[in-house]
Structure formats: structure tokens, C-alpha cells
Amino acid sequence: MATRVEQPHVPAWxxxxxxxxxxxxxxxxxxxxxxxxxxxxxxxxGFLALLIRTQLTNPDNTIITGNSYNEVVTMHGTGMVFFxxxxxxxxxxxFMVPLQIGAADMAFPRLNALSYWFYACAGLVYCTSFLAxxxxxxxxxxxxxxxxxxxxxxxxxxWILSIHILTLSSALSAINFIVTIHNMRARGMSWMRVPxxxxxxxxxxxxxxxxxxxxxxxxxxxxxxxxxPETFHFFxxxxxxxxxxxxxxxxxFWFFGHPEVYIMVLPVFGIISEVLPVxxxxxxxxxxxxxxxxxxxGFFSMLVWAHHMFAVGMPTYLxxxxxxxxxxxxxxxxxxxxNWLATLWRGNITLETPMxxxxxxxxxxxxxxxxxxxLAAFPVDWQVTDTYFVVAHFHYVLFGGSMLGLLxxxxxxxxxxxxxxxxxxxxxxxxxxxxxxxxxxxxxxHLLGLLGMPRRIYTxxxxxxxxxxxxxxxxxxxxxxxxxxxxxxxxxxxVNGRRAGNDPWQGDTLEWYTTSPPPPHNFDDVxxxxxxxxxxxxxxxxxxxxxx
Amino acid sequence: xxxxxxxxxxxxxxxxxxPLVTAATALAGNGGFAPVAPESPNAHAIKQxxxxxxxxxFAIFLLVEGLLIAFVIRYRRRKRxxxxxxxxxxxxxxxxxxWTAGPVLILAVIATFVFVKLPTIQDVPASAxxxxxxxxDVIGTQFTWQFRYPNGVVTIDRMRAPEGRTxxxxxxxxxxxxxxxxxxxxxxxxMDAIPGKLNKTWFKATRVGVFQGQCAELCGLxxxxxxxxxxxxxxAEFDSWYEERRAQxxxxxxxxxxxxxxxxxxxxxxxxxxxxYGPRIAGTALIKxxxxxxxxxxxxxxxxxxxxxxxxxxxxxxxxDYLKEHVGNQG
Numbered sequence: 001m002a003t004r005v006e007q008p009h010v011p012a013w014x015x016x017x018x019x020x021x022x023x024x025x026x027x028x029x030x031x032x033x034x035x036x037x038x039x040x041x042x043x044x045x046g047f048l049a050l051l052i053r054t055q056l057t058n059p060d061n062t063i064i065t066g067n068s069y070n071e072v073v074t075m076h077g078t079g080m081v082f083f084x085x086x087x088x089x090x091x092x093x094x095f096m097v098p099l100q101i102g103a104a105d106m107a108f109p110r111l112n113a114l115s116y117w118f119y120a121c122a123g124l125v126y127c128t129s130f131l132a133x134x135x136x137x138x139x140x141x142x143x144x145x146x147x148x149x150x151x152x153x154x155x156x157x158x159w160i161l162s163i164h165i166l167t168l169s170s171a172l173s174a175i176n177f178i179v180t181i182h183n184m185r186a187r188g189m190s191w192m193r194v195p196x197x198x199x200x201x202x203x204x205x206x207x208x209x210x211x212x213x214x215x216x217x218x219x220x221x222x223x224x225x226x227x228x229p230e231t232f233h234f235f236x237x238x239x240x241x242x243x244x245x246x247x248x249x250x251x252x253f254w255f256f257g258h259p260e261v262y263i264m265v266l267p268v269f270g271i272i273s274e275v276l277p278v279x280x281x282x283x284x285x286x287x288x289x290x291x292x293x294x295x296x297x298g299f300f301s302m303l304v305w306a307h308h309m310f311a312v313g314m315p316t317y318l319x320x321x322x323x324x325x326x327x328x329x330x331x332x333x334x335x336x337x338x339n340w341l342a343t344l345w346r347g348n349i350t351l352e353t354p355m356x357x358x359x360x361x362x363x364x365x366x367x368x369x370x371x372x373x374x375l376a377a378f379p380v381d382w383q384v385t386d387t388y389f390v391v392a393h394f395h396y397v398l399f400g401g402s403m404l405g406l407l408x409x410x411x412x413x414x415x416x417x418x419x420x421x422x423x424x425x426x427x428x429x430x431x432x433x434x435x436x437x438x439x440x441x442x443x444x445x446h447l448l449g450l451l452g453m454p455r456r457i458y459t460x461x462x463x464x465x466x467x468x469x470x471x472x473x474x475x476x477x478x479x480x481x482x483x484x485x486x487x488x489x490x491x492x493x494x495v496n497g498r499r500a501g502n503d504p505w506q507g508d509t510l511e512w513y514t515t516s517p518p519p520p521h522n523f524d525d526v527x528x529x530x531x532x533x534x535x536x537x538x539x540x541x542x543x544x545x546x547x548x
Numbered sequence: 549x550x551x552x553x554x555x556x557x558x559x560x561x562x563x564x565x566x567p568l569v570t571a572a573t574a575l576a577g578n579g580g581f582a583p584v585a586p587e588s589p590n591a592h593a594i595k596q597x598x599x600x601x602x603x604x605x606f607a608i609f610l611l612v613e614g615l616l617i618a619f620v621i622r623y624r625r626r627k628r629x630x631x632x633x634x635x636x637x638x639x640x641x642x643x644x645x646x647w648t649a650g651p652v653l654i655l656a657v658i659a660t661f662v663f664v665k666l667p668t669i670q671d672v673p674a675s676a677x678x679x680x681x682x683x684x685d686v687i688g689t690q691f692t693w694q695f696r697y698p699n700g701v702v703t704i705d706r707m708r709a710p711e712g713r714t715x716x717x718x719x720x721x722x723x724x725x726x727x728x729x730x731x732x733x734x735x736x737x738x739m740d741a742i743p744g745k746l747n748k749t750w751f752k753a754t755r756v757g758v759f760q761g762q763c764a765e766l767c768g769l770x771x772x773x774x775x776x777x778x779x780x781x782x783x784a785e786f787d788s789w790y791e792e793r794r795a796q797x798x799x800x801x802x803x804x805x806x807x808x809x810x811x812x813x814x815x816x817x818x819x820x821x822x823x824x825y826g827p828r829i830a831g832t833a834l835i836k837x838x839x840x841x842x843x844x845x846x847x848x849x850x851x852x853x854x855x856x857x858x859x860x861x862x863x864x865x866x867x868x869d870y871l872k873e874h875v876g877n878q879g
Contacts, residue, residue: 066769070766070769070771138768139766139768140766144726146725146726146727147726147727147767147768238723238724243723243744245744246727246742246743246744247742247745280634281631281632281633281634282633283637285637285639286639286640287639288639289639289644311737311739311764311765312740312745312747313740313742313745316666316670323659323662324659327655327659328655330651330655331648331655334647334648335644335647337612338647339639341612341615341616341619342637342640342643344616344620344623345619345623345635345637347634347635348623348625348630348633349619349620349623349624349625349634350624351620359616359620362612363613363616366608366612366613370605370608370609371605373604373655373658374601374605377601377658377662378662379593379594379597379662379666379670379737380597380598380601382594382669382736382737382738382739383583383591383733384583385738386729386738386765444580446580447580447581450580450581450582450583450584451580451584451733452733452760454729454731454763454764456766456772457762457771457772459773460772465580469580506630
């Protein structure tokens with residue numbers, strides 16, 4: 001039964017190749033815009049990362065030193081967190097959520113476009129800050145005052161402005177996701193039949209909505225105190241009777257900042273929970289456990305922020321609280337890892353590129369989770385915080401975790417987005433380069449941190465081990481760079497790649513029911529959803545009908 | 549078809565290998581697999597906690613990676629058709645409960661161990677009649693550490709401390725400065741130096757030596773050069789140094805001026821005053837004018853921060869004397 005869908009009238013000026021993208025309110029096109037723009041920022045931030053590693057190949061290098069180095073470090077972190085990971089997940093969610101729940105579009109298509117254009121504007125401001133007097137922001141992506149109050153020039157102000165705009169963008173898209181998921185699911189899709197990626201986007205959106213206003217408030221305070229230091233004293237302690245507290249900003253920042261980590265990683269958990277079952281030809285092991293652990297992680301992530309601040313000298317009872325709360329998060333995270341492993345158990349595992357990336361995720365994200373235990377135990381944290389151990393830890397979580405899973409997700413859904421498969425051969429090569437390069441880059445950084453190397457320094461001690469680990473790390477980063485070039489090549493070549501058909505991987509969720517790429521209205525008809533795997537059910541009924 | 553790798557066997561192997569790996573790591577100690585060799589009871593207890601956590605972390609690591617590799621090898625497709633279903637298992641409540649309860653138990657054990665060690669790490673040992681605690685004010689400023697001793701002795705970037713005696717550190721940063729973080733890995737964990745806030749930590753060095761460390765909180769331009777060292781001396785030697793240094797400081801013959809020059813001025817103006825990030829100052833008239841140089845140090849210049857705003861008279865005199873003698877006449 002096919003329903004005829006009325007095509008809305010499109011004025012002539014909006015039909016051009018460029019114009020149609022500029023005015024689009026189609027969630028699929030907006031999703032692609034998001035992903036493409038995030039790719040652009042990934043190129044910038046990745047280049048900055050390679051600059052950092054190049055400077056650190058040798059303690060005496062003078063490629064970027066002093067404030068230039070601090071700028072590069074700041075803009076790399078800011079770029080990767082705010083302009084790559086969060087938006088690219090918004091993009092993937094934009095494309096996939098309506099398709100996975102059998103909807104024709106997001107709930108508010110125009111708001112959706114507005115979110116994207118806010119993001120694009122924020123990105124523009126981020127880029128222009130490189131041209132500001134005094135250079136780009138150079139106080140770290142955390143922008144702790146008083147350092148960020150003192151920073152000369154307008155780089156810091158533009159940094160604040162760009163993130164302000166970005167928080168608007170994310171808040172709007174979060175509202176859109178929540179309304180869409182709550183109201184537009186296909187018939188039969190009860191909460192226990194919602195694809196796990198959609199579950200994770202739901203929690204991602206709630207987290208954004210709950211913590212972003214806090215960041216906006218903190219940034220507003222920072223901006224006011226920078227611009228009107230005579231009037232506002234939030235963070236600068238000078239003149240104790242009217243002075244503020246620099247630690248206050250850290251509380252505000254990390255109340256946002258820790259959930260932000262989960263904002264960047266939960267949707268990737270969702271990707272893993274979609275890919276593993278399809279490539280192991282099994283249902284996810286413990287659907288409810290995986291779904292509820294996502295909610296639990298989201299909830300607890302808002303109670304642990306000060307474990308980033310154990311060295312500021314908090315009272316012991318607070319240290320103990322934040323230690324225990326942080327450890328609690330390990331439990332639902334561990335549940336997920338074991339549920340994923342059990343999903344592989346007795347499967348029929350196909351090792352295609354999406355699966356390779358997701359298995360890579362599983363192996364290294366575990367390391368990132370385990371190193372988190374050291375950081376949660378605050379006396380041990382006093383030794384390792386603010387060192388390369390922390391740098392290694394969060395790259396294992398955010399690169400080994402988020403980025404590898406994301407690449408798996410892109411490989412998995414690329415055929416749905418563009419109707420063409422990405423090359424398997426190039427995919428495999430890029431996986432091996434990225435996976436090996438990643439470990440070579442970041443594993444030695446644990447050791448550097450334990451040896452005593454703090455983060456954010458452009459030169460370091462002349463010491464055999466320090467130099468050996470640093471050069472190893474830099475070599476790894478170039479290997480990773482090659483891997484990403486191969487990934488790019490795969491994308492370029494996919495223009496003439498193999499055509500995908502509706503369902504190249506034999507997926508289980510609704511997006512594979514429609515054509516690749518889907519028509520503007522997504523579905524001609526949506527089957528009644530009978531389980532969390534509607535397409536699996538359809539295929540089974542088809543087989544039964546054939547054999548009958 | 550029997551599994552190639554039995555999970556049970558893997559667990560046993562894991563349990564056997566883990567203590568070995570951990571023991572080897574503990575012995576190796578350096579190499580970066582564990583915190584640097586501790587030279588103070590608090591650093592020692594931190595390292596013990598680290599190793600205790602490692603025990604479980606390694607075991608879990610081996611378990612997860614072992615299962616992952618075993619499953620991928622054992623259940624890979626081989627010649628089966630791609631769309632053949634695997635076992636349609638939707639979950640197992642008991643198993644899932646087990647891997648929820650297991651981590652809770654492990655974390656409880658880890659937390660208990662850390663809490664048992666906490667007093668050793670955190671609580672400052674009380675002064676004994678035979679060994680009074682030495683209280684040193686540690687003041688972090690961009691990009692220098694100042695150490696102020698109870699008798700008025702000031703040293704820059706290099707702290708002297710007696711062996712076997714508890715040293716209490718009162719760490720802060722001036723109102724007008726930024727946040728720094730005090731850290732000597734061999735002598736314990738970090739403690740931030742925060743403007744307007746006083747933080748306390750301590751160490752009790754177990755052997756003589758020089759222990760290196762550096763600022764661990766991004767504090768601006770020369771964060772990377774904000775190094776610190778603690779020189780631990782035999783107690784008697786320290787006592788004589790302590791008195792001698794005080795006398796020298798009063799007589800104006802102490803190396804404080806040079807320390808201030810190296811730690812504060814030279815980072816921007818170059819070791820010889822030849823200029824670097826800041827302008828060349830060697831041989832300029834300003835350098836010889838004690839009054840204007842003091843005003844500049846206390847109030848700051850157009851680009852120059854007020855590095856000497858809270859210096860003691862001793863410090864100011866030491867530096868201005870040093871400037872006159874060593875920097876003013878150059879060039």
C-alpha cells in the first residue's frame with residue numbers, strides 16, 4: 001500500500017544546486033551539512049594536533065612555542081569537542097533518527113535548519129579568532145580564570161562568542177530531537193522497541209538541554225568580567241571583600257564539562273549497539289540493560305563534575321563524594337561492555353569495515369574506562385591529574401571511543417546517506433592505520449604522565465624516556481594522519497562506488513526499509529513495528545511465506 | 549564443535565598472568581608504568597593505591613580483551629553465508645546481574661583500600677618535640693615559585709628541605725596572579741596554587757637528593773618553563789644552610805638576587821638580559837636606577853606584569869643589587 005505524497009511547491013530560486021542546500025529544511029540534507037562542516041573542522045583541529053606532536057618530537061623544537069603553542073592546544077581542544085564531535089553526532093542523529101523511527105522529518109524542520117546555521121556561524125567566529133589581535137584564545141579549552149580574564153586581545157572574546165552561539169545551536173537541536181523521538185515514532189514502536197541509537201540520542205539531547213545553559217551562564221560571566229572588570233567580580237579574588245572565586249568557574253565549567261564527555265560518547269555507544277548485532281547476526285544482548293544503562297550514565301554524569309578538580313583543595317567529604325559518584329558510573333559502563341561482548345558470543349561475525357571500527361572501539365574504549373578508575377580515586381588523581389596520563393585517558397575515551405565508533409557509524413550508514421558503498425579495501429587500510437597509529441600515539445602518553453610530564457607544555461625535560469615516548473607518540477600521530485587520508489580517499493572514490501541497494505548490510509532497523517538515499521519524504525509506507533528489529537521480523541515472515 | 553579458546557581457561561590464565569605482570573611492573577617501577585619512585589610517605593601510599601588499582605585494571609583488561617579476541621576468532625563467519633543468523637539470544641538476567649554486581653564489588657574493594665591509605669596521604673604528621681615541622685609558604689606567580697621560610701629566608705624555584713623532617717607547604721598565589729599547581733612527583737600529589745585561597749599539603753623526604761617537578765596548571769606564556777625542584781639535605785646540613793642563608797640575606801650577600809633574576813626576569817628578558825619575549829635590558833640606564841626599577845617591578849609596565857608586587861624588602865634589594873652589578877654593566 002503506497003500513499004501518494006504531495007510534493008510541496010518549490011520556488012524557482014530555491015531549486016539550484018547551491019540554493020537548494022542553503023534553504024533546505026530536509027533533515028537528511030541538514031544532517032549531511034552538519035557532517036560535512038564537522039569534517040572541515042576536523043581537518044583544522046587535526047592539523048593543529050599534528051602541529052602539537054611535531055613540536056613535541058624534540059624538547060628543543062621551536063616550531064610553535066609559548067603563546068602560539070597555547071593557542072594551538074586551545075583551538076585543537078575546542079575545535080574537536082565543540083565543532084567536531086558534538087555537531088557530527090548531531091548530524092548523524094539528524095539523518096538517522098527520523099529514519100530509524102519511521103518519521104518523515106524532524107518535528108521542527110525550520111528550527112533544525114536554524115540549529116545548523118547557528119553552528120555554521122559559530123564555526124565562522126571560531127575561525128576568525130585566529131585573526132584576532134593577540135591571536136586566538138590561548139588559555140586551554142577549559143579557559144580557567146584568572147588566566148582567561150588576563151588574556152590580551154580579542155581571541156578569548158571571540159572564543160566565548162563562538163561557543164555562546166554554538167550552545168544556542170545545540171540547545172535548539174536538542175529540543176528538536178526530544179520532541180521528534182517522543183512524538184513521531186512509527187506505529188507499534190513502543191519505548192522498548194526504539195533502536196538503541198535513538199535511545200542514546202534521546203539521552204544526548206536531554207544532557208545538552210540540561211547542562212548547556214550552565215555553560216552559557218559561565219561564559220556570560222567570563223565575558224562580563226573580561227569586558228567590565230571594574231563592575232563584575234565573579235572570578236577574580238582581588239579585593240577580597242568584593243572578590244569572586246576562580247574555583248567557582250571550574251565548578252560551573254565542569255558541571256557542563258563532564259556531561260559533555262557523555263554527550264560525545266553516548267551516541268557512539270548507540271552506534272556500537274546498532275552495528276555489533278547486525279554484523280554478528282544476533283539481537284543485542286540485553287536490550288533493556290543497554291538502554292537503561294545509557295539513561296543511568298546520563299543521570300550520574302551530572303553528579304561527578306568535581307573529579308576534574310581534586311587538586312583545587314576541596315574538603316575531604318566532597319572529594320569522597322565525587323570519587324564514589326565517579327566510580328558508580330563505571331558500573332553501567334561496564335554493563336555495556338559486557339553486553340556488547342555477549343552480543344558477539346555465538347554470532348556469525350562478519351569483519352567488514354564498520355565492524356572493524358566498532359571492535360576497535362570496544363578494545364580501546366575499555367582502556368579509557370579502566371584508566372578512569374585511577375582518576376576517580378582522588379589521592380591517585382593528585383599524582384596523575386593535569387599530566388599526559390589524563391591526556392592519554394581522555395583520548396582513549398574520545399578518540400578511541402567516540403572517533404573510532406563514529407567512523408564505524410559513518411561506514412555503516414554511508415550507503416544509506418549517499419546510495420554508494422565506501423571501498424572495503426580502503427576502509428580496512430584506513431582502519432589499521434588509524435587503530436595502530438592511535439595506540440602508538442596515546443599509549444606512551446600514559447607513561448609520560450606517570451613520569452611527571454604535565455599537559456600543555458611546549459618543551460620538556462631532557463631525559464631518555466621522556467624523549468623516547470614523545471617521539472613514539474609523534475610517529476603514531478603521523479600514522480593516524482595517513483589513516484585519515486585513506487578514509488578521505490575512500491569518501492572521494494565512493495562517488496563512483498558500488499551502488500548500495502536498500503539494505504546492503506541486512507540491517508534490522510527501519511532506515512534500511514527505504515531506498516538509499518531515501519526520498520525527500522523518507523517512506524512511502526512504514527511497516528507496523530513488532531519488535532526492536534522490525535526488518536528482521538519482516539525478513540523472517542517473508543521466509544516463512546516463501547517456504548509455506 | 550568445541551570452542552578453540554575456552555572462556556573459563558582464559559579466566560584462569562588471566563588470573564595467573566595478572567599478578568606476574570603487576571609484580572614485574574612494580575619491580576620495574578620506572579619506565580613510566582607506575583608513578584616515579586616515591587621519596588615521601590604520602591607519595592609512597594599514592595603509589596601503593598595506584599598499584600592496587602592496577603591489579604584489578606589489568607585483570608579486567610585481560611578478561612575483556614581476551615574474550616573479545618576469542619569471540620571474534622571463534623565466531624567469525626568463515627564459510628558460513630553472510631546472512632545466516634547467529635544464536636538468537638536476547639539476554640540472560642543472571643549473567644547480566646553478575647557483571648553488574650562484580651564491578652560494584654571490585655570498586656568497593658578499591659575504594660576501601662584508598663580510604664585506608666587516605667590518612668597516610670593526606671594528614672600532616674604532627675610535630676614531635678625532637679622534630680618540629682617546618683612550614684614553608686609556597687607562592688606561585690607567573691612563572692616562578694617563591695619559597696618563604698619562617699625565619700624570613702626566601703628562595704626561588706629551588707626549595708631546600710631537611711631529610712626526615714615533615715615539611716608543611718602552604719600553597720597560594722597572589723590575588724593578581726593566575727592559578728598554578730605545585731607538583732614534585734616523588735614527594736606526593738599536586739596541590740593548586742589559587743589566587744585568594746590557601747591550600748596545604750606536605751612531604752617528609754626519606755632520602756637526600758634533588759627532586760624535580762614543575763607547574764601543572766596552564767598559567768600562560770612560560771607555563772612550560774615554570775620548573776621547581778626540592779633539594780633534600782641531611783638535617784644538620786640544612787640547619788646550617790638555613791642560618792647561613794639568613795645571615796647572608798641580611799648582609800645582602802645571598803644568591804637570592806641571582807635566583808630572582810633567573811627565575812623571574814630571565815624567562816622573558818634572556819639569561820644575559822639580551823632580550824627575548826621582553827625587550828633587551830642589559831646595559832640600559834633603567835637597570836641602574838633602583839627607585840624606578842622597584843616601581844616597575846611593583847606596579848608593572850605596559851606589557852610587563854607586576855612580578856615584584858608582593859616581594860619582601862630583602863627580595864627587592866637582592867634583585868636591584870644584582871641588576872646593578874651583573875646586568876647594568878653589560879652590553
